[in-house]
Amino acid sequence: MRQQDYHLKLINVSCASCVKTIETTLVTIPDIDSFQVNFAQRTLSFNGTANPETVIDALKAVGYTARLQDEQTDKKEEQAYLKKLVRQTVIAGVLGIILLLLGLSPWQPPLTTSTGQLIWIVLGVITAAVIYYAGGHIYKSALKAFLNHHATMDTLITVGTGAAWLYSMIISFMPALVPTNARHVYFEASLIILAFINLGALLERRARGKTSQAIKGLINLQAKTAKRINPDGSEEQVEIEQLLVGDIIRVHPGEKIAVDGEIIEGHSTIDESMLTGESMPVNKKNGDSVFGSTINKTGSFLFKATKVGKDTALAQIITLVQNAQNTKPPIAKLADSVSAYFVPTVIIIAVLTALIWFNLGFSSGFILVAAMSVLIIACPCALGLAAPISVIVGMGKSAEHGILIRNGEALQKASQLDAIILDKTGTITKGEPEVVNIVAKDTIDQQTLLQIAASLEQHSEHPLAHAIVTKARQEKLELKKVDGFEAITGHGIKAVFAEKLVLIGNDKLMRAHHITIDKSAEEADQLASLAQTPIYLAIDGQLAGMISIADPIKAEAKQAIRQLKNMGLSLIMITGDHQKTANAVAAQVGIDQVIAEVLPKDKADQVKKLQANKKIVAMVGDGINDAPALAQADVGFAIGAGTDVAIESADVTLIGSSIQGIVNAIMISKATMRNIKQNLFGAFIYNSIGIPVAAGILYPLIGALLNPMIAGAAMAASSLTVVSNANRLRAFRIKSTRS
């Protein structure tokens, strides 16, 4: 079992004390790493390698019924939180604007009279109440953090707005403390700053919701119901949670396939683009695998469920993407280490700012404005948020294209590649040899030649034999009985067909039996240069013809390779095949460097060799035979992984078998890394320009200070900008499509 998250719905949990019993039971199950019981929602979530069925059984033993459920949502709570943020923003904003206008108007209560003072004191108290309402959560958080020796963004806002309010209150009570021209109150600044911060949080929350839309899209792909065939033959519509392994399910055209399984009756074409990213529907027949959430296009069929619930391919993809979304690329480490020291440093800068202006003889109001602006404009959030938010969008985007990137590090490396080593078989070629040409001598026709060959080859295990048999079946030829079948290792086979001795094999076999193939030798050479393997057939000592077999090159390979080259990557093809065949394939797709006749176990050494030249090397292979090379490479791409999405050795898993997926993966990782860099750059620049400007570095030039309210707006905008920029990635389109 894989490590993953499971969510169970608890059916008959009626009291809070049941929770304790359930928890005690769960603690005894060894393969659960973490769990949570939500009594209010009657749900149980756990993470670990334990089988959910084991957990369900264990709960049953103590008297509780549980079943697997869909992802839970706490939408209501979310709505209430957002509504509160809106109220906080509006109330603080409205009072702030009223006070701002009052301060600018001729009716401003003068601080020189006791009535005026009293009015300001009353306004100050009202402001305090509104500040508490709109920013109470911020102050409480700042205080708690302070007591724990931590400083956060809340600390900055608290000190900034708190100082403004306190200063204004002191001025209102004792205006005589400062010179007449400095007698100004700043209640409106505190309020408007809080309004901006709440507005920023509100917008950020909304924008954040969008970043995970790709994964929500995947979750929503899941079918809700299925038509189960009961043992008595009746058909019943059931919820997919009720399906068990072994259930027989009917699928009509246009319907979504409920779970993973194997077709047992009928055939159809199925749209698997939601999983593989490949738009062409796939033909499926008896015995073929089908996957939950893919869409049945044309035929109607029955299938037997082989994987349900959290074991289905889609569920595993979702888990993989969710885990990947929580990782960070190494580039984010700098931002992380900076943000740990950021806040106290900003407070120190604010104190220094105040001291400098004080020593230069500026008024207390001026000093307050400068120090407050420094505190308010600084935005540690934008720094910390820069990478994670883009990673969430980028990983989701790639999943939409059937590309699963293991973690942030793989994402970063994939964007920095110098060279890609491509395995030939299965990556550039389809990996399944096919008959591409049949040449028959005058004595026999092509169909008969193929029929004889297939009748013999049906007894052979050789992959080339398989190609011949498949071809004969496609042509609907009847395979006949042969006698005295014998396989001659390294040469071919021989048997008696219709009382005639038939030899099928390579040129060595023919020569060993003194059969002349001179006439075809030239053709054979030509075939080799086309990466085709000739198989000769002789009947009673006479050459009857030749069947050429090749592992066909994938249709999109040429274009994908051109695109990779255009990205400035050096491409190397690696294969265990003969040099000649390898060269032929490489030439056809446009690869210049070929490493042929390499044993699978030596592929990793070839990767190492390239890495020794300080190159960042990717290896593309099937993830099974090429596992050591994939693991050795800086980025291992497993191609055509199908539903086996959790390939350990791969950093990037392509569910589809199209080589275009590599181009797409690199393009997405480049776009994501570009986005992260923009975010990080923006956040660093924002802070390193914003803080000095707020401190008044431009004062000698322009004769004015930054208004703290503008600082508040800038602060709110900065983290919102980071999230919005990450959201831009959602619109990223793969530029070139397959030809």
Add this chain to the structure above:
Amino acid sequence: MIIIVNLIGLLLIVCIIWWFWLAKAKTVHANTDIIRVEVKDGVYSPARIEVPADHPITLEFMRKDNSPCSEYVQFDQLFDKAQGPPFDKAQGPLNINKQLPLNTPYLIKLGKLKPGNYTFTCQMKMYVGELVVK
């Protein structure tokens, strides 16, 4: 007056450095298997937990804070630079990064840890907690 104000300012800076960087949060000594950590009002409480080594540890996070920042808890990838990862390789990667549900306890089993200091933070490093294994 000028000297006094400057002295106060410098003293304030010294206090900031001392309070936020040099002084440690109040340590809670835990001997229970499950240690409850509340995520509320911008902090983890307790923020510094001391536990004996070779004792299996489970942290029970209770998130009562709706702010997006508190949503994730992550343990630093490089737990303790000197000691290396606290888990054996066979136990899997230690890259813990969990989304905490609201108002619902979430348990993270850490198993036995090697002596060292292990920090856990929110994504933006605003929430900071420390697990001291002795």
